[in-house]
Amino acid sequence: MEDNFYTIAYNAKTASKKFAGISTEIKNNALANIANSIEQNKEKIFEANKQDLVLAKSLVESGEINISAYNRLKLDENKMRDMIQGIRDIILLDDPTHKVLLKRELDDGLILTKTTCPIGVLGIIFESRPDVITQISSLAIKSGNVVILKGGKEAINTNKMIMSIIQKALDNTDGFPKNVLNQVFTRDDVAQMLKQDKFIDLIIPRGGNKLVKFIKENTKIPVLGHADGICHIYIDEYADIEKAKKIIIDAKTQYPSACNSVETVLVHKNIQNKYGKDIIDSLQNADIEVVFEPESWHIEYGEKKLSYKIVNSLEEAIEHINENSSGHTESIVTENNDNAKKFMNMVDSAGVYHNVSTRFADGFRYGFGAEVGISTNKTHARGPVGLEGLTIYKYTIEGNGQVVKDYAEGKKHFRHKDLI
């Protein structure tokens, strides 16, 4: 097992060096072939998915998985259409690599260039949803990255079938290198993946917060994602109450299990005194359960339920958020622009909003075209991450025999003139 993973990871790393230089055209051809092959072979995928669903049904009955995991696993015509369209959408996006970020004449005939390039090898660990394979594979291909995918065992037949269709499509793409997409299957493979910082450059977990937490705690490889989504809405002393109610109800009910749903509402004491009953009634009328003294301020309910706290000031709200938030997304409702500005400056989260629902935190809504995930990291990529988050850069210098000695001795001098 161990040797097997090592070989896959080693080959993946080797492939990544080749793949980094592949043209946008070849990558787009590969994506078009994948979309077409999946379209042509969708019945095979449905068949494989049915096999998984039989087992999954018994797991639901025995209580080992819940019904929403079963629903995420299930592919239907709609999901299949979205999956295929998702691949074709990525063809239309800009290639995020080979972009020149800086071009600087250091001196006569000494040109420094900073160019985006792929990160290298991505380790993807995901649960249930088989559509993650096509989505992440497409994003990886477009950004020139090699991937090693490990899906949930409950979707193993579906995942294997999708992957074999994708692999055939890639084999039929002229100039597309081998070992760009790799699949592994066991828990032991995951353990190996988390250890292989020599070959794997970035781990992207796609799943519930238990999975993400486990991964973050068990690897030194950078992890792109978020474990928790403890989002806050603060109703300021100068809030428009109608806006506040509308925003909270949207942020809690529009998709309660989403990571950008609100979990805690903070209410200024003056607002509470005047409008507290009205607000709470409105939330309850929208089927939201309001918890006044939760056991912890770190609860991600994932359902129509939220924690409610009265605060004495804007400062107390900011402090509560910086202390208890997961750094995902927070919003202030206020008609006072100074307070809004202070909140947006002082709250240290990936998204800080004024008078809008936290549910806007999303790559598609931000206009990124496709989303790798949402990151609460403080380095590399933060917030909704598009294709750009799968790139890094490389510095090149073109010269004609220049040596540092001449500059150190003062015979030559740097000019540092930007050319773009």
Place this chain on the structure above:
Amino acid sequence: MEDNFYTIAYNAKTASKKFAGISTEIKNNALANIANSIEQNKEKIFEANKQDLVLAKSLVESGEINISAYNRLKLDENKMRDMIQGIRDIILLDDPTHKVLLKRELDDGLILTKTTCPIGVLGIIFESRPDVITQISSLAIKSGNVVILKGGKEAINTNKMIMSIIQKALDNTDGFPKNVLNQVFTRDDVAQMLKQDKFIDLIIPRGGNKLVKFIKENTKIPVLGHADGICHIYIDEYADIEKAKKIIIDAKTQYPSACNSVETVLVHKNIQNKYGKDIIDSLQNADIEVVFEPESWHIEYGEKKLSYKIVNSLEEAIEHINENSSGHTESIVTENNDNAKKFMNMVDSAGVYHNVSTRFADGFRYGFGAEVGISTNKTHARGPVGLEGLTIYKYTIEGNGQVVKDYAEGKKHFRHKDLI
């Protein structure tokens, strides 16, 4: 001890939220005050340094530290002048925070803005050189980051004196918050620092590769830096031999212990056949020891010594580099532009050069003004890192009560119009 570090880290994190909003003016005032105070109190620093040097001398005699560590520790008028000038140079650099990277109208009155901001709390672990304190503290202040510094015990008197002078300068700076610069002293503090991923966002080690390796292996916090600098120069079949010799000699002798010095020279077999003797003679005449069959291709000599290998092709050179390099900096010497292009595309290192010395890999030479360090990471920052590497970004949305429901139901549509 543990409680002590926890308190410092907790206070640092709290301070970081405040410090993120501080104006460029206040930060520059603080830097000017620091430079002036150090200038006025330099005799006190020399005194403290002398105390450290007495002990260090006995450690050199007993073999516990080497003479170059002693030299790095020693402050003289020249180093002091550079130290002070270094702080003043940073005042002149652009503030890397509050920069708008993207401003997009998502819809009428719904404005998304992506703005750079500080990372938060930096943990700095450094050896011997006391000038690291002023350099890193200045970079941290300019970029709005809070730091926790742990210097080597051999410089403890010098470090304490410099820090107390800096703290006084900060206390005398109007509007400068408390707890921005923090200093810890023990090994146990380092162990705590490496564990505190809740409060520390980035670790920057400044020291030898043993220190950096130890840190990278013992923390899950992102580490900015490089352990090894195994840089390569490949003399291609189409190399200009005079350029090749000049570049290798510069890359090995100009500063042999630098991380961007060359460690391995790869020579195409045809060049070796025709010019091998000439090349080797030239290197030996420049006092360079040439090792033909080293025990490993991962040796960082740090002295005038290099590994030498004959390769059959450009491809073999690229493969050798991708297999053995530390991903720092490599250079090809060739008059064939196709070969240069292939090399620069396929070699996966932070710097890949054509016909120049690897010694150019440096923030000052690149024109970044000041250098945090050189990173061999594949995420966040790669190569020489300037102030920009100490920032991340935040997304804000300004709205007027917008909710996601309206977009999900098709009542409203995103426009995604870039405003800058």
